[in-house]
Amino acid sequence: NAGVTQTPKFQVLKTGQSMTLQCAQDMNHNSMYWYRQDPGMGLRLIYYSASEGTTDKGEVPNGYNVSRLNKREFSLRLESAAPSQTSVYFCASSEVQLYSNQPQHFGDGTRLSIL
Amino acid sequence: AQSVTQLGSHVSVSEGALVLLRCNYSSSVPPYLFWYVQYPNQGLQLLLKYTSAATLVKGINGFEAEFKKSETSFHLTKPSAHMSDAAEYFCAVRRSNFGNEKLTFGTGTRLTIIP
Numbered sequence: 001n002a003g004v005t006q007t008p009k010f011q012v013l014k015t016g017q018s019m020t021l022q023c024a025q026d027m028n029h030n031s032m033y034w035y036r037q038d039p040g041m042g043l044r045l046i047y048y049s050a051s052e053g054t055t056d057k058g059e060v061p062n063g064y065n066v067s068r069l070n071k072r073e074f075s076l077r078l079e080s081a082a083p084s085q086t087s088v089y090f091c092a093s094s095e096v097q098l099y100s101n102q103p104q105h106f107g108d109g110t111r112l113s114i115l
Numbered sequence: 116a117q118s119v120t121q122l123g124s125h126v127s128v129s130e131g132a133l134v135l136l137r138c139n140y141s142s143s144v145p146p147y148l149f150w151y152v153q154y155p156n157q158g159l160q161l162l163l164k165y166t167s168a169a170t171l172v173k174g175i176n177g178f179e180a181e182f183k184k185s186e187t188s189f190h191l192t193k194p195s196a197h198m199s200d201a202a203e204y205f206c207a208v209r210r211s212n213f214g215n216e217k218l219t220f221g222t223g224t225r226l227t228i229i230p
Contacts, residue, residue: 004158033217040124042205042220043159058217090158101147101166101209104218106158 002026006091006107013081013114021076021110023091030096032074033104034058034066036087043090049074050096081114088112119206121221129229134178134193136224138206141187147209148189149218150180154202162204165189176200201228 007022025032030051035043035058045058049068063085065077074093078085088111092104122137140146148165163174170182176199180191189206206221 040222042222043218044220045217048217092159101149101164103149103161103164106151106160108156108158 004091004093004105004107006089006110008110009108010111011113013078013112015081015083015114017081019078019081019112021078021089021091021112022073023075023107024073025091025093025105026072027093027095027105028071029093029105030071031094032068033092033094034064034074034076035090035092036060036085037090037109038087046076046089083114086112086114118219119208119221121204121206121224123224124222125225125227127227127229128196130198131195134191134196134200134226136191136204136206136226138180138189138191138221139187140189140206140208142208146189148180148182149207149209150174150178150189150191151205151207151220152176152202153205153223159205162191196226196228198228198230201226 004025033048034046037043044060046064047066049055052071055066067075088109090109091107094104095102118141120139150162151159152162153159162178163172165182173179178193203223203225205223207218
């Protein structure tokens, strides 16, 4: 059972370089999410996609773009990386059910360093 | 706006002692609450989730949490700590009733187990 798969697991970039983080889920979930995790700040939502074909900004969207390629895949792009974007990035997915407490399922993360 | 507060960024307990991790929430609607655990270099795993069916929720690995509306709390407990419980724990609240809405995470509590 793969669940949520993120690639790559580690990456080092130079300031100004671009990069796309990949995420795929095999649980047929409608909703997908990108978070960043920084020490002492918990997880903060960057972007999310409620369903295929839709994307919306979260708390910290500046400097990022996303693409919901199909129901399975949701990618996060850094167009011009900055040191402030050094973080651990997590992708998650969840089912959509009204008035039901469905949890989000997380990948193992991408550890990104910007020099 | 819904939010969660986790009291204590670091908690240390002796092996075999009671574990108590605190979470308070603010919510204008009946909340959807979760506890997640993160082991080193891994993603977040669901420990337990609150459903309106019961105020005492049992999760994996012997953890449980009690929902107290009067105190707006959802504290996580385990009667006897084990070395394998060393991890970071996150409380989270979902922002609305409508299925796929965004989670707001607390800043996390790192649990250390003393042999």
